[in-house]
Amino acid sequence: MHGVALLLLVVPGGAWQQPGVWKTTRQRGVRARSQPEVKEPEVKEIPRNVAAEFQESDELPEELTEKQKEIARLKAAEKFIEQETGVYICKVCAYKYDPEVGQPIAQIPAGTQFSELPATWRCPTCRATKDAFEPVTLEIAGFAENQNFGLGGNSMTSDSKNALIFGSLGAFFALFMAGYLLN
Known part of the structure; x- marks a missing residue:
């Protein structure tokens, strides 16, 4: 140690500690010094x-x-806004009833809403009743009270926001690359 004396004290618990504030450790021949321990303020969790x-x-x-x-x-x-799409999915077999398509086999025309189907209507795949169907909803991110603000971006779903952002990036990239064709 070339004339440097290092005084180490034994602390209960088996750790070696230098007197004062600084802790000293040795790792592969290199002495590392750590900062003094600072007690974090106590934060209470909300029940x-x-x-x-x-x-x-x-x-x-x-x-x-x-x-x-x-x-x-x-x-x-x-509270996130959940918007119904009008599409219902069977919980038993995952059959999807889309009102825009209807059900041509059972002679249910396109545009017939799920609530307008007769009470005797059953799933064409597994024969489950209407009670076995659940609506497909889109969750719109953000607070419900903020949905009316902005230029319509607050009421968009995350997928439509992604399409808008990356679609515009792609369009601008194509526009700037088209500038090289002018030469």
């Missing part, structure tokens, strides 16, 4: 049932801080 209680009563328990109350209020307001 899981607070958002549900907030929806019901709009009042929060008094033991929560203002920031926790605001977080709980925002979580309660986080």
